[in-house]
Amino acid sequence: QVQLVQSGAEVRKPGASVTISCKVSGFTLSELFINWVRQAPGKGLEWMGGSDPEVDETTYTQKFQGRVTMTADTTTNTAYMALSTLRSDDTAVYYCATLSDGDFAFDSWGQGTLISVSS
């Protein structure tokens, strides 16, 4: 059973950058398709992108292209999501989640990390 544990809440000013982490246990990170999903306050779920280990490729949704970077450290079994040039509307809870191959279902989720952007 995969467990995903995310880093704690972050507060940033507009224009700053932030990196949050997602520690994986129960599986090797390189076996997992780690994706990032965000949820603004009172809003729905929004897919940001993910890393497919089978093709060693990371895909970002167009909305975040150029501002987001998703990486992985296989030595520590930890995935990272960095978001730059933060704006107030980036305030949201950010989740890491595994996407199952073939089913394309998000079968395991981290607990979420709140990123607050405010001047």
Next chain:
Amino acid sequence: QSVLTQPPSASETPGQRVTISCSGGSSNIANNYVSWYQQLPGTAPKILIYRNDQRPSGVPDRFSGSKSGISASLAISGLRSEDEATYYCAVWDDSLSGPLFGGGTMLTVL
């Protein structure tokens, strides 16, 4: 605005059955598997249904999923107060080359 359309809200009394719909299109629901998630207030989403109608272990059989054409549905029978949550559908979209979420349906158990 999500291209997967769900009703924003639904309500039903305890013990009854409720159905939540998810409407998509040819690039998503028509040709790909639909999954459903339950999100209780203040918590991360939890998978309820995958591959249109399959339940992960531990999910009660009160929850069932179906798909037909470009639409999918989640049915919850024998409603309980603890089923009050927001429910999301999701599916891979071939045009986006990524997953899409529906806008979510907030279920109230009256």
